[in-house]
Amino acid sequence: MDHQTIHCDPHAYSAHPHLAVAANDNWLLVFTQSRRRAGVLHPPQDPLYCNMLMRSADEGRSWSAPSIVPDFGWQGVECAGLTSLRSGVVLLNQWRFDWHTLAYAQAHLAPGAYTRPEQLMGAEAMAAELQDWTPQKSTLAERYPWARGGGQTWVHRSVDGANTFTASTRIDTTPFSGGYGMRGGIEVDGEIMLPLCDVPNYAAVFTVRSGDCGQSWSEPRLVAAGEGHAFEEPAPILLRNGRIVMLLRDNVSRILHVVSSGDSGVSWSAPSPTGIEDYPADMVELDDGRIACVAGRRRAPFGIALYISHDKGKSWNSASPYMVRSGLPNRDLGYPSLALRADGSLYVIYYAQDSQGITGIHASVLVPHADGWRQEGLAYGQG
Template identity: 35%
Template sequence: MTRTDRVIYRDSGAYCAHPCIARLRNGHLLVAFNESPPRRPFLHPPDEPRTLCLVVRSTDEGSTWGEPRAAPGFLTTGVECPSITQLDSGEVLLIQWRFAWFPLETAHKRAGAGEEFVVAGSGLGEAAPIASEADWPLAKLPWARTDAGLFCSISTDDGYTWDETVQISTAPFRRGYSPRPPVQIADGALLLAVASHDARGVLYTLRSTDRGRTWLPPTVVSDSAVLSEPTVARVGADRLVLLARHDASGFLFQQMSTDAGQTWTRARQLPIWGYPAHLLSLSDGRLMAVYGYRRPPFGIRACFSQDGGETWDMRHELVIRDDLRNTNLGYPTAVELSDG
């Protein structure tokens, strides 16, 4: 493999991370990602109310990139990692979990009315849910968040503007999050796999039959292990493969469906160590998983399946990068270009 590295966006005064890439029918590439103000130590999106989603575009298959645009707009801040994709109809979907943010004192008052809040610690991974009055001193920064919901923004002009944004109900689950986009199945419906993002770690899917305007109630995929950040690829008319992150082991877990997502096999651990993953069905019939490698040598790797996910060729695991500094190495995302 010949590797060419290009910087698509850099801002030394910001923390930029968590990209998702899509290739449009006109050949353009879109990358949606998060940008946050610089802090020391830095904060991931769930702890930073000023996180903004940006979309950057290439019209020459990644050789050059334009200036980023806020998506769906500058008023939407404090969001989780975005996913982006184009449908067969040409519409582009941008999907994000959103938080509602309050000054710490306001959140303290509202908590008495039964709302659930999380306060930010002073660094990465130090956020703390408020279970009782005794937890409020855990806050190290002057704000708190609760959940606003899962939202789908729709563009009819290849992601230049966003015509409408609809909320996707996740009930009975409080949350639904994944940084990877929905997959379009044979009948044109969309299947979005998300995680409950709580202590249970339930995976479930949401289905839309009208190109993202409305969504059917959740269908549980897995509740046997604490999993998160699922990614799905279509490998046949009704055959789907799902990979998910398993923090306890660091390995990817896999499930499969042969009926377009109506039912799923039980989650099984793969020999692939690394997370989170992005699944991609290639034009030559192979299935590719690209994932972060969060132990020395820190980097990004990929693995391939020749049989639709039944087996994975770990003997030929592809090391894309092995020179990154630490575990904060981003969420790798992949797309196939016109030359394969």
């Protein structure tokens, strides 16, 4: 297998996938989707984003048609994460912004209670991710006549394998400005630990916990923050030895940082740089104990990279990754997520533009062999 297109709609912009394995015959994929525009807007700039779910009964070889989650009416959201519990319950964590027409915001809201288009989509806001598509500031309010307010953190609960979500709980993230996570949580010591970041500041990572399958949640507990850093988009993994490793995106250094916990997430090590300049991350533990991490490379050469740690996340082959996908046309890509198939191969899912310029969801499969990983007859380095 070379590369597979999972979902591509010429009228839509589909991106930011997260893959969760509920069972070998129930792989779940959540991603964001909005209308296709002349320029690229991501969830913090676009009120029409919703989260879509697809499922696979054959480890990613085929996929169902996408369906909105948790239901119609939930739009204006950030990227979402999935948590598959041992009980069979599936949780969807989702941050939803408050959106208003610009006319309403100007007439009825205090000036500091909302963010105008010039702030949402100006050069400063777009520089890190979307500079290639920055609109002209003078026409922003005319082209995008909406305003963004605050928002809420929600967890939606399914008891039928994510076929339906029938219960929703709002998480109080005080004292943080909000709680956004594009990955799910982990089960540890009979509780769910869900890592989030302080949307819309995107500068601190914290955790909340639930002891009743997501029906109620604890107060937040800080994991990582500090001057000279802007941590967000945490990606956690619970290793077989009981240690928790979490990779954090840092919007200041542009280098992934790692934290770890040996006491079920009660305390954490100080964030340390991994040397990985790609972001954000997702991880799995391989059968031999190594950790595999995928991240999006939004710098030339554009692509999807795979990193390996032989020492439980302390160090990585940051200088010599495997390239899961290379030769992509621009930095409209990333957010890779991965799962381990029963045959030991790695299934990597991500978003990128195709040859027609349409952004959609794609996947690649890496097969292990003696010298590293093989894809469609091509061998990649050891790492």
